[in-house]
Amino acid sequence: MPAKANDVGRYGMVVVSNRLPVDHEIGPDGATRWKTSPGGLVTALEPVMRSAEGAWVGWAGAVDEEFAPFENDGIEIVPVSLSAEEVQEYYEGFSNDTLWPLYHDVIASPQFHREWWDAYVAVNRRFAQAAADVAADGAIVWVQDYQLQLVPQLLRELRPDVVIGFFNHIPFPPYGIFSQLPWRKQILEGLLGADVVGFQRVADAGNFTRAVRRLFGYTTRGAAVEVVGPDGDIRHVVARTFPISIDVAGFEELAARPEVQARAEQIRSDLGNPKTIMLGVDRLDYTKGIGHRLKAFGELLAEGTLAVEDVTLVQVASPSRERVATYMTLRDEIELQVGRINGDYSTISHTAIAYLHHGYPREEMAALYLAADVMLVTALRDGMNLVAKEFVAASVDEDGVLVLSEFAGAADELKQAIIINPHDIDGLKQAIVAAIEMPESERRRRMRALRRKLHENTVDHWSKSFLDTLTGRGAVPPGIPETLADGLRELATAERLLVALDFDGTLAPHVDQPEDARALESARVAVDRLLALEDTRVAFVSGRALVSLQHVAEPSDDVLLTGSHGVELKLDEPEPVLDLHGAEVERLDEVADILTAVSRGAEGSWVERKPAGLAFHTRRMSPAAGLSAQRSARGKVKAAAPGMTVREGKNVIEFALRPAGKGDAIEKLRAHTLATGVFFAGDDVTDEDAFAVLGADDLGLKIGQGRTAAGHRVRSPEEVAEALALLADFRAGHLEAVRRERANTAAIDVIRG
């Protein structure tokens, strides 16, 4: 289904990867087909995208073909086209003949060509533009893998409003190897355009931060890199590990299907029901250590330790990057090796190696895993290796042995596998024999432990923890940063201080039921201490209706209040101020009817009426369903009641009669209190209006990740309370010092007569 022109710029979540989940193919009959793309990246991201209702920007695998965006299996597909020359220079060349070998321990020798680099830059630019075109205001754009390392920075230049994540699916090399790259600085600059850069292993993240320190001299503190901008401003980029995983439940369900189990039986019987079936599943890639595996198996047959009557090795070597010279040579080498072993040891009735140069669908993969007794993963270097995890997931009967290379990312988690060094052929042979001979009790004990571990980190955990870090609390370190403490000390010396505070997510943690929200006890104590100080006023600045704010915040009489994003005010007068005209009330009724109708069709949503607007809440819905309901609400209100002010918040979309925002609220409070210094803390996008009106003598504090105009950031309401307590300390200290000085001056005046 082709996208409509107004689809542009409407996606809140955009994934950008070299490969789309589907490849375009022309069948033998000349008809166009879309086929699932090879590799672990697509396997991992598909379930994430399906639940996010986002757009996926990528290459359709075809040459010189332009495709309009279309929907596939619930995902909006946005194809980027590549010319034949670009496929050769950007994909086969720079991505897979320069970066791939360089990032995989130079197992093959990387080729450096300046034209390939130029193509890489040009194609990265095109991907960045395509993402910029479909991303909604403030969208999350998640860029994937080594083919697109320049996209984060290029996208940041095009769309400073979006939040950018980058995940590297392959290893990041040690500096001694990375530094060979003539364009090493440009690559790092590209990656540092992201807010969060994710890696598979702790070692990869360490290699990256070391390279950043060596080449740019930036300070790194734990996972945080301090990137210095052209004006000396500092931007924090988080670089840490997020080991990828698989849809464990989905794979288990697949493996439990009777037809898949029957197919596994069939495979065993077609192989002559040997005592042991060993399995290898890899893209035909030199990083996978297929040759080492074959060598070990061949030697075991040659020595007579294993016999073809007892053991069969099934080796799936799915076609990959077939026009890259190293891959062509590899195919020749592997097939020669397989041919020799089969020629030497197979019998008419027993084939030593069932070699399959094909790509299989998931169902067949699951059946192969079920049929296998021993899974051989002998990669020389591998970002993660999802095959290892899939084998464990498919072992629903808690039997089966995994032999796993320590050089695959999966070895960090799957420690109860038989861990091997594939370069040590004798060690590998011993491991194979140990796997074949392992007693059932030990097989089961190990497999149970592996399965427990796998369940701790599914692909949902992976994407959630990455996206949480990108958008939520995870990316901001706990505690009060030194720069914030310094800022508070300075602000505390203001002649008249206004402490203005958002409520939800700032003083009170977010909760499912808005009426249940309460300020943290530590925040209440700090607020009370501030209220007791002279020349110090406290205000709550909320998007809530004033009555709701009063209910949850239980403010004392001397707290100034503004509700409904600055429309309602209660500034030292007994009654709140709000004057709506008759026409405005009618308009509110009309919008309320529209939203109620939308809410009826969107289970979990609800409508909140406020004195000067309406809020459509979706926090009890899944993010994807919530977003879709919000879109529908927005469209219908826009058509029927144009001119309403629309604000998007966390799981809420608000329609206000008047364009006032929290910025207006701060200005009114400043005028009312004659404050010379303002502190404002808030966590939501609507708080940005308030941060925007703060001046040089004020201090803005953002809670959590996300774009902000605030000068300071903390992680959670706990830290807000800490910051308020610190401000109260500094303020009390300052006032005391002023009092003492005044007293001294007065005493001197008395003495002088």
Ligand SMILES: O=P(O)(O)OC[C@H]1O[C@H](O[C@H]2O[C@H](CO)[C@@H](O)[C@H](O)[C@H]2O)[C@H](O)[C@@H](O)[C@@H]1O
């Ligand atoms: O797109 P291709 O050139 O055909 O290659 C297929 C994919 O291979 C790589 O997969 C990696 O990602 C997996 C999931 O994170 C990981 O388990 C594996 O270790 C990696 O090698 C590559 O990174 C992808 O970009 C390719 O699409």
Ligand SMILES: O=c1ccn([C@@H]2O[C@H](COP(=O)(O)OP(=O)(O)O)[C@@H](O)[C@H]2O)c(=O)[nH]1
């Ligand atoms: O014939 C095949 C071979 C592999 N795969 C899938 O391709 C992915 C391979 O991912 P892995 O991380 O092991 O390696 P990559 O190919 O990404 O380097 C796994 O999900 C496999 O199930 C597949 O669907 N059919």
